[in-house]
Structure formats: structure tokens, C-alpha cells
Amino acid sequence: MPRTAISTPHAPGAIGPYSQAIRSDGYLFCSGQLGLDPATGEFAGGDVGAQAEQSLRNLTAVLEVAGLSFADVVKTTIFLADMADFVTVNGIYARFVTDPPPARSTVAVAALPKGGRVEIEAIARIAG
Numbered sequence: 703m704p705r706t707a708i709s710t711p712h713a714p715g716a717i718g719p720y721s722q723a724i725r726s727d728g729y730l731f732c733s734g735q736l737g738l739d740p741a742t743g744e745f746a747g748g749d750v751g752a753q754a755e756q757s758l759r760n761l762t763a764v765l766e767v768a769g770l771s772f773a774d775v776v777k778t779t780i781f782l783a784d785m786a787d788f789v790t791v792n793g794i795y796a797r798f799v800t801d802p803p804p805a806r807s808t809v810a811v812a813a814l815p816k817g818g819r820v821e822i823e824a825i826a827r828i829a830g
Contacts, residue, residue: 712763714738734823735760750787750819754794757822774826775804781821785810
């Protein structure tokens with residue numbers, strides 16, 4: 703199956719050898735988004751709430767450049783540097799997703815790139 707890279711300046715550029723997203727076989731596979739401000743490359747804030755909000759805005763920008771939205775998302779994964787942040791991130795996440803919410807996994811990790819507190823990735827279905 704052919705793969706097409708998707709990118710937007712409205713989300714942070716990749717900090718390694720990966721694409722912001724790949725379109726393939728009727729799906730969009732979005733790489734994890736940290737809470738980095740795409741204009742500055744710095745975290746939107748030190749607290750997990752600000753980082754989660756920015757992470758989801760970044761993910762929204764990647765979806766939009768592909769002509770999609772959170773209504774098209776079928777699966778997300780949330781990576782937390784501290785599982786104690788689950789409730790805060792969950793509340794912010796709930797404002798972005800639509801009913802029915804996508805399937806989701808949330809895992810605690812030892813560390814995230816650049817010392818981030820949260821990273822969120824998604825898989826979306828492309829209609830048609």
C-alpha cells in the first residue's frame with residue numbers, strides 16, 4: 703500500500719526521523735504530539751494541563767491538514783510521565799473528542815522526549 707506523509711506548520715515539526723502523520727489504506731496514523739508550541743518549539747507551559755491542551759491542539763492541526771477531525775479518530779494512546787496526572791489529562795481530553803469517544807489506551811512511561819509530561823497519538827479513519 704502506498705504511504706503519504708502529512709505535515710503542517712501548525713504543529714511542531716518532527717524531532718527525529720518520523721512524519722507528523724502517514725496516510726495509508728484508508729487511515730491516518732498520527733505520531734505522538736507533545737505539548738510544544740509550534741511557533742516557539744517550547745512547551746506551552748510547565749504543568750500537565752497546559753501541555754495536554756497544546757498536545758491536543760497540535761493533533762487537531764495534523765488531522766485538519768488531512769481534512770479530518772476528532773470525529774474521525776478511532777483510537778488514541780496517551781503517554782503520561784506520571785499516572786497521577788490521569789484525571790487532569792482525562793478532563794482536557796474529554797473536551798476534544800466526540801461521541802462516541804474513540805478507543806483509548808493510557809500508559810505511564812519512564813520519560814517523554816524533551817522532558818514532556820504528556821504525549822498523545824491517534825489513528826483516524828478516512829471516509830470514502
